[in-house]
Amino acid sequence: MRIGELARRTGISERALRYYEEQGLLRPARRPSGYRDYDEGAVDTVRDIRTLLAAGLPTALIAELLPCMVNGTAGLAPGCPELVPYLEKERDRISAAIDDLARTRSLLNAIIAATPPENPNPPVCDREPAVELATR
DNA sequence: ATTCTTACA
DNA sequence: TGTAAGGA
Numbered sequence: 001m002r003i004g005e006l007a008r009r010t011g012i013s014e015r016a017l018r019y020y021e022e023q024g025l026l027r028p029a030r031r032p033s034g035y036r037d038y039d040e041g042a043v044d045t046v047r048d049i050r051t052l053l054a055a056g057l058p059t060a061l062i063a064e065l066l067p068c069m070v071n072g073t074a075g076l077a078p079g080c081p082e083l084v085p086y087l088e089k090e091r092d093r094i095s096a097a098i099d100d101l102a103r104t105r106s107l108l109n110a111i112i113a114a115t116p117p118e119n120p121n122p123p124v125c126d127r128e129p130a131v132e133l134a135t136r
Numbered sequence: 137a138t139t140c141t142t143a144c145a
Numbered sequence: 146t147g148t149a150a151g152g153a
Contacts, residue, residue, distance in 0.1 A: 015147065018140090034139080034140060
């Protein structure tokens with residue numbers, strides 16, 4: 001099938017599918033026309049790629065692990081025990097990131113909590129804002 | 137009509 | 146990642 005059909009059947013944009021190929025996650029054949037030609041298995045492969053990306057794995061690692069993954073009753077799983085350490089390493093990296101953000105949040109909370117009580121008479125900011133505050 | 141590559145108000 | 150441009 002061509003990229004359009006795969007995009008439809010997976011719900012993934014053609015842009016993303018081409019990106020996955022660029023990252024070595026998909027290797028579709030090419031037609032004489034230059035059009036990419038995906039086999040049926042590509043549908044499942046894309047699903048697995050989405051799963052792994054959602055799990056926070058970097059594309060470089062996904063490219064290496066993907067061919068070794070299998071589908072057990074519990075879903076996508078490592079094909080052999082040797083892969084587990086790689087997954088655990090990523091999990092630890094994510095845990096560390098969560099901890100970092102938690103610390104950042106605490107700091108921000110402290111700043112917010114330090115807000116002065118309601119002022120009887122209006123504003124005290126005499127300076128003009130250095131930049132426009134984005135309205136998002 | 138589809139897809140391809142390249143590039144970025 | 147979206148999207149526009151310019152070709153096949």
